[in-house]
Amino acid sequence: MAKGNGKSDLDLDAIREALHATRSELLDRVRRLDKDVHHREEPLPADFAEQATALENQEVLEALDEDARVELRQIDRALKRLDEGVYGECASCGDTIAPERLRAIVWATLCIDCASLAEQRSP
Numbered sequence: 001m002a003k004g005n006g007k008s009d010l011d012l013d014a015i016r017e018a019l020h021a022t023r024s025e026l027l028d029r030v031r032r033l034d035k036d037v038h039h040r041e042e043p044l045p046a047d048f049a050e051q052a053t054a055l056e057n058q059e060v061l062e063a064l065d066e067d068a069r070v071e072l073r074q075i076d077r078a079l080k081r082l083d084e085g086v087y088g089e090c091a092s093c094g095d096t097i098a099p100e101r102l103r104a105i106v107w108a109t110l111c112i113d114c115a116s117l118a119e120q121r122s123p
Contacts, residue, residue, distance in 0.1 A: 009099040015106060016082055023075045026068050033065040078107035090114050 081087040088097050092114040101108050110118060 010088060010102060012082060012087065015087070015102075016079065019075050019079055019082075019106065023072065023079075026072050026075070030065060030068045030072065033061055033068065074107035077109065081109070092118075 078087065081089075088099075088102060089095070090097055090111040091109040093111065095111050095113075097108055097111045101112055108115070
């Protein structure tokens with residue numbers, strides 16, 4: 001297994017509970033945003049300036065919706081890793097992800113070294 005088992009420093013039940021709580025909050029947020037973004041019941045205002053504002057607001061809502069959906073996918077992957085017993089192991093090198101990193105980014109799948117390498121490779 002991975003070097004230095006930092007997983008013993010983690011309360012996996014508390015992490016699972018926190019992930020489920022955050023997941024519920026995000027699902028609620030996505031439902032509210034979905035109503036505003038995709039089921040817009042009001043027509044655009046007749047005034048051009050008001051139309052521009054409404055369209056800007058629409059873009060902000062769509063961005064918030066996408067951010068929430070991305071976070072939901074990350075939480076779902078973290079829950080799956082918990083279920084598989086590999087939560088806290090780097091998906092790239094297999095080393096243990098530092099507990100401090102997991103506390104900061106609960107869905108982290110890469111140790112800090114592999115995350116840094118991946119970031120350097122990204123365009």
